[in-house]
Amino acid sequence: MPSSPQVYLTLVWVIIFVWEDLSLLVLLFLVVVWGLSGLDRIRFGIIGTGARGSHYGFLLSREYREDAEVVALCDSNPIRLRNVREMLGLNAKLFTDYRDLLALDDVDAVIITTPDYTHAEIAIASLEAGKDVLCEKPIATTVKGCREVLDAVKRSDRTFMTGFVLRYNRVFSTIKKMVSEGEIGSLKLVTSIDNRQGADYFRRWHRFRKNSGGLLVHKSCHSLDVINWVVDSEPVRVSAFGGNDVYVPGKWRGERCLTCKWKRECPEYIDLRSPRLSKLYLEPEKFDGYIRDVCVWTSEKDTCDNATVIIEYANGVRATYTLCLFTPYTSRQMSFIGDGGKLEVDEAKRQIILYPNYSSDVKTQKIGEERGGHGGGDMGLINDFLTAIREGKKPLASAEAGSLSVLLGLAAIKSIREGRTIELKEME
Structure with missing residues (x-):
């Protein structure tokens, strides 16, 4: 967590004792109060900046400004990473390796929204790095992964929450x-x-x-x-x-929606050229080749x-x-x-x-x-996570x-x- 407010309060009393100019005292008091307002904010790193991760970033930066701050973002795709920071209007540090984000001292908690098979590995590393963890469901994709996450939670004194909105x-x-x-x-x-x-x-x-x-x-x-x-x-x-x-293969058979000749007929057509989807998927595709609109009928x-x-x-x-x-x-x-x-x-x-x-x-x-998504569940989840961190409860x-x-x-x-x-x- 950020530095203790006692440090700032002590500074205030020292200044008051030394200086007698009332206008200066008022000015300094206001500056310190402003500084104190951000001291109890929980500093977040978001690992995975797709649709879910960017939504968490939006909520934290819009609805929880007094309680939380997004200070770091991580995604294996640097194009998406930069796009999401710009979309959210954040001044966050950017990383393509989650281990570099976890090494930051000014990250108190992480939200994990990467593909499911990576959840267990990243969650365990986050706990071992001393971070509080909100992990999107599922927490693992195997029995072994679940067991390892539970063991890591037991070894740690940090808060762990599953994203059950x-x-x-x-x-x-x-x-x-x-x-x-x-x-x-x-x-x-x-x-x-x-x-x-x-x-x-x-x-x-x-x-x-x-x-x-x-x-x-x-x-x-x-x-x-x-x-x-x-x-x-x-x-x-x-x-x-x-x-x-x-x-299964049927009337409509293409490789992807973007180039499909049946796009006007197919009921499952999706257009990635919308502003948000383009920033999240179409532009980042140039880096890693991940195609977001594979044909639902012919895909393996x-x-x-x-x-x-x-x-x-x-x-x-x-x-x-x-x-x-x-x-x-x-x-x-x-x-x-x-x-x-x-x-x-x-x-x-x-x-x-x-x-x-x-x-x-x-x-x-x-x-x-x-409001907030999932019938109020998203904000309820964040509220409980913040409370659990501050009060040290499950x-x-x-x-x-x-x-x-x-x-x-x-x-x-x-x-x-x-x-x-x-x-x-x-x-x-």
């Missing part, structure tokens, strides 16, 4: 509260459906399990974490079915575009989770059923309906819109929660590939 979205925090307070009695059954217009995952690095762990890890970890959080018990076994059935891929997962928990609760990446709309829809009633949740509508057993007194609750979205959701996703993939039920203890 849904825990800070009032739709889901309200559900957690209602179930915990027994409004549907004892929870018995959970159903969850992720409806996604998910073609974008199949034109990016996410389409390979070696990069993302698979979409049941990269994408599903959000909903799986909500289920784990609300059920409040350890998952015991998992059985899953899934495959890639829609994003080894992850699923749909899956159904069945989970059994130690407390007897059973859950079904369905991922569909080719729906015409995007929304999480969940139901929580107890022996005293049922809760139905629609994330897009920001609506919760309570159906009590043996009663017609149905109650509908609308949750107001909130954040709501912990490393353990991050690890458990990854293990569930990996167990589901293993079940699909091997055609059998997977005991979670096999994943340890």
